[in-house]
Amino acid sequence: MGNKWLHWALPAASLALVLLAVTGCTSTSDAPAAKPTGTPSTPGARSTSVARVCAKPAAGPTKAPAGAVTVDPAVIGDLAEKTMSSPANTTFWLRPGKHRLEPDRYAQVMPKKGSHYLGAPGAVLDGRKVNQYAFSGTAPHVTIRHLTVERFVAPHNEGVVNHDMADGWVIEHAKIQYNSGAGLMAGARQQVRANCLRDNGQYGMNAYKTGDSIRQLVVEGNEIVGNNTDDWERRRSGCGCTGGIKFWAVNGADIRGNWVHDNRGAGLWADNNNNDFRIENNVLEANDGAALMYETSYNAVIRNNTIRRNNWVEGRKYADRGDNFPYATIYVSEAGGEPRVPGRTDKIEIYRNVLENNWSGITLWENADRFCNSPANTSTGYCTLLVKDTNRCARPAITTAPLYSDCRWKTQRVDIHDNRFVLDTSVVKCTAACGRMAVLANYGTYPNWSPYKGTRVAKAITHHQHNRWHDNVYSGPWSFVANDSSRVLDPGQWQVGPYQQDAGSTFRARDGG
Secondary structure: OOHHHHOOOOOHHHHHHHHHOOEEOOOOOOOOOOOOOOOOOOOOOOOOEOOOOOOOOOOOOOOOOOOOEEEOOOOOOHHHHHHHHOOOOOEEEEOOEEEEOOOOOOOOEOOOOOOEEEEOOOEEEEOOOOOOOOEOOOOOOOEEEOOEEEOOEOOOOOEEEOOOOOOOOEEEOOEEEOOEOEEEEOOOOOEEEOOEEEOOOOEEEEEOOOOOOEEEEEEEOOEEEOOOOOOHHHHOOOOOOOEEEEEOOEEEEEEEOOEEEOOOOOOEEEEOOOEEEEEEOOEEEOOOOOOEEEEOOEEEEEEOOEEEOOOHHHHHHHHHOOOOOOOOOEEEEOOEOOOOOOOOOOOEEEEOOEEEOOOOOEEEEEOOOOOOOOOOOOOOOOOOOOOOOHHHOOOOHHHOOOHHHHOOOOOOOEEEEOOEEEOOHHHHOOOOOOOEEEEEEOOEOOOOOOOOOEOHHHHHHHHHOOOEEEOOEEEOOOEEEEEOOOOEEOHHHHHOOOOOOOEOOEEEOOOOO
16 A cells, blocks of 8 residues: 555554553443453453444544545545546545435445545445445455445345455444444455444344455454344344354454444354454453354364353343253354364363353353254355365265264364353342353254264263363352253362363352452
8 A cells, every 4th residue: 555545554553552542331331341350360361441432433534645536425426436437546535424325226336456445534425225235346455444334235144345255355443334234244364443333234244255265354443232233033043144243164363352242142153164263352241142152163262351241131031931051151062173274273272261240151062963964054065174075974984984073063172261250140130040151962863874863972072072171260159061951060060070170260159359
């Protein structure tokens, strides 16, 4: 990019300092600031700051940078027309006011390689509930800064900004809000920093790319709040298609310093063959469902996060139905560490987090009926990263090594340590089915040719797949579920054989401060 643009582009290190310098939380939820709990060597120590960018967005330049093309909000379609008539690597400065596209559902801005869009204070690109997409096309290295993008109506599973999942985009200091579908799609090497992703109909961001080719995704210092306003899980039961952010087949992601709160459904959901995630220094709170779901995926570090008051809505809903499954705030489902899949770690390591007054804690789960080529696999047509040809996962080959092991997404090599788990049932307002940790599977029954029938998977996840809790601090009435949902243990039973979990951990009836 040219020097005229560098004045407005903070280096990553400086940006991180700006995002994390403000302590406390200011939003529609008026959530209180996180209280420090110790030094980094103390179980549960974590960041105390959040990115409150929706309430206090950084302002763009009041004047056009030298050489920039000025876009006039009084001229309908001016942004799209000037983009089309300008060469690659042009900078566009949008004047204050509401910018509009032509009143056609398919009217959209089609950037060229290296196009830069810079909003003045008060610059809004308004889809008026008419246009489906704001920024589309496959041009790489596009930047969008200091611009509000709102009221577009992308269809289900589609997105408004970077609709066609182009690579190398940078979206910073933007408000992407009040849209249908996903506010933002993702391409490889995309950077999403210091944005407000608010009140979008399906996702704040849908990190999915055709061909499963997203690599090196950075999501840093954003406020991700109130998404899934269209309540898609109710409209399409079991669709698995909601959340603050949904990640699909992303290889290499850094998710840090974000404030993910008050989303309908899960806060962050990594689903299907994701790998090599670092999820750190985030505040995840008051999401209706789990704060974090890591599903049929590999190799992650989850550390130094503050995780509080999540899953009150969905956890209570299932408990009221008499469902005894341990619905958790960190839900690891058929996901684990795998040394044969390259990454910055070969485990799922969950450490130095504080989990406070969530519906429950951490559940490690494996569905014995979900494996490659099984009709019970909801990721239709996909296999594990260890088996390229799904059709190989069939009898007789699947009954012997290596396919017996490699055709299953396994919850294995999960290391949970140096966390602080706090539960005050008077705050959560629960009397049963909350405050649980779990490692379990179902009884395998389906399909009839499955080699995983019976208790094979339950025994494996509980005893043989190197899943460990240790050196944690517990406050409150915690219980533990092992092997299957009917086996509930107290801390003493959890720590002795045959489970031998939470060596070096401490338990106390209430929080000591």
